[in-house]
Amino acid sequence: MADRSPTLGVCYYPEHWPRDMWEHDAARMVECGITVVRIGEFSWSRIEPSRDDFQFEWLDDAVEVLAKAGLNIVMGTPTATPPKWLVDEMPDMVAVDAQGNPRKFGSRRHYDFSHIGFRVESRRITEIFAKRYGEHPAIIAWQTDNEYGCHDTTMSYSDAARDGFRVWLAARYGTVDALNEAWGNIFWSMELASFEDAELPNLTVTEPNPAHVLDFRRYSSDQVVAFNREQVDIIRAHSPGRDVLHNFMQHYTEFDHFDVSVDLDVATWDSYPIGMLERHGRDAAWKNWYMRAGDPDSQAFHHDLYRACGRVKDRSQAGRMWVMEQQPGPVNWAPWNPDPHPGMVRLWTHEAIAHGAEVVSYFRWRQAPFAQEQFHAGLLRPDDTEDRGYDEAAQVALELADLPKAQTTRAKVALVFDYASIWATEIQPQGADYDGFTLALEWYSALRRQGQNIDIVRPGEALDGYSAVFVPHLLMVSDKASVTFENCDGHIVFGSRTGSRTEHHRIPDGLPPGPLRALIDIKINRVESLRPAHCHLVGNTGSLVKWAEQVEAGRGVDVIAETAEGHPARLRQGKVDYIAGWPDESLLDGIISDTLDRAGIERIETGDDLRVRDRGNLRTIVNYGPKPRDTAHLIPSGAKVLVGEATLGVAGVAIVELP
Secondary structure (H helix, E strand, O other): OOOOOOEEEEEOOHHHOOHHHHHHHHHHHHHHOEEEEEEOOOOHHHHOOEOOEOOOHHHHHHHHHHHHOOOEEEEEOOOOOOOHHHHHHOHHHOOEOOOOOEOOOOOOOOOOOOOHHHHHHHHHHHHHHHHHHOOOOOEEEEEOOOOOOOOOOOOOOOHHHHHHHHHHHHHHHOOHHHHHHHHOOOHHHOOOOOHHHOOOOOOOOOOOOHHHHHHHHHHHHHHHHHHHHHHHHHHHHHOOOOEEEEEEOOOOOOOOHHHHHOOOOEEEEEEOHHHHHOOOOOOHHHHHHOOOOOOOOHHHHHHHHHHHHOOOOOOOOOOOEEEEEEOOOOOOOOOOOOOOOOOHHHHHHHHHHHOOEEEEEEOOOEOOOOOOOOOOOOOEOOOOOEOHHHHHHHHHHHHHHHOOOOOOOOOOEEEEOOHHHHHHHHHOOOOOOOOHHHHHHHHHHHHHHOOOOEEEEOOOOOOOOOOEEEEOOOOOOOHHHHHHHHOOOOEEEEOOOOOOOOOOOOOOOOOOOHHHHHOOOEEEEEEEEOOOOOOEEEOOOEEEEEEEEEEEEOOOOEEEEEOOOOOEEEEEEOOEEEEOEEEOHHHHHHHHHHHHHHOOOOOOOOOOOEEEEEEOOEEEEEEOOOOOEEOHHHOOOOOEEEEOOOEEOOOOEEEEEOO
């Protein structure tokens, strides 16, 4: 779209509904304030019911109906749902789980990224779609596939994956001797005589070699990148000038989303705040408090993460991000699926736009009365009446029309996030409750509690212009990342385990934090993971929980805080801090507050349940809690309230124009 002013969209499946409903649906979408519609991504069996028997007429008709109503269309490639006849032709195209079981036909995502035959079919159907619709004026964008890796399908333990992995290893290492050295295969007599000896790291008697597993994770991620790139290249050849995007997921790290995004124009993601609440490690009381709203920071984290993915092609920009699927009511797939507070759909939409979303698209237009998602709400009920989500979307559309334009600007604070580091700690967590993603989210949440706008950045991305940089979890520090840290003029805070492994999952020479010793002269001599009931007190400021390190400080390093046992908990050299463990919320809040003060960054303590995000000179304030909250402390003198009031009710939103 040429005009990137925020707007609303919806996911629509015309093949699910009688033909005589389509014009009515399109007119009601426009009436609701929707301008963008995603179609086609699950349509393969209806388009090609048998090989080369193409039946595009219904989709041609649907495109024309939507276009005539003035709607812009995102066309999805249908490769996430290969038809039964294709699986019958190539039974080995399905992925295989870690226990050796094939992932059978009968739902979706039943394919193996490594299967050469299916890759040919993916390119074939993508080209047929791109040629047919690539120049249609209503098609403004393309979505590749749907939710790569969903349902644990990134890694396949098939023969195709094994054969592809061997080729990948040969290209990476050149000689099997180099591979043996990198993996440390002398341990337990695991040395290989050739690349053909390399197996997949599953079904071993005890844990496989961590370097072996890490490389298989890299290989599997690279297969997603290659699969996506094949579709993108075809689409660009036949549909020039349109955006190409993919819809990523929440709390999902099986592949490197930055690498996939290199080939995309926009990073989109699927936001299900209440459904994903159950994946949070917090206790039952916390989940009960937010059961109808979702984690007050998880949505924001993913907005900023995928905005970062949308920046990899052009780091001078703020980053292009959409929400392709926004939860519109109860969903069907979580352990429990509460009804959102009235107003939450509106809140989630405004919050996404505050973080830079160009489009917020609801999933789905009408609740399906059949198949797997019957309990998943839509904007309309199955009987065609308007559900609460419809009314809230329509309200947002009216509010957006009255707001002045604003652009997402660069923040003063950056948080570094790395997928490979998540993989490394999943491979060797050393503590049952150690989760790198949770640690990163906790640091992000602490910054949000201080009212900060945050840019998430990829390791190695330039850090010039940031006054404070937070690195909660970066096990492997590349040469490029080292240079950016050394060139950073702002304050840097490194979390524990940073620099603790090399790219081959080895302890670095000279002990951790490896290359970071050039910035802060410390050495990690011993680490421990702590049982849930245990901690190391750090004065009266909080505790180290889950993980703690014994650190030897070199010359020029100041010990800022110690544990009750006398071990350094926070160390500093110049503008660089190192935290020698997993800080609890109290300790982390103090670290964040002190760092922001030292960096000269204004803090705004939001208080319980409230969160803020600035987009240009528009400040959006939201209330995630189940009680009304006063927001006067978040509205500067001279600011003009454009939406909402100073006291926010449950699921309340206020948007103010800053002076």
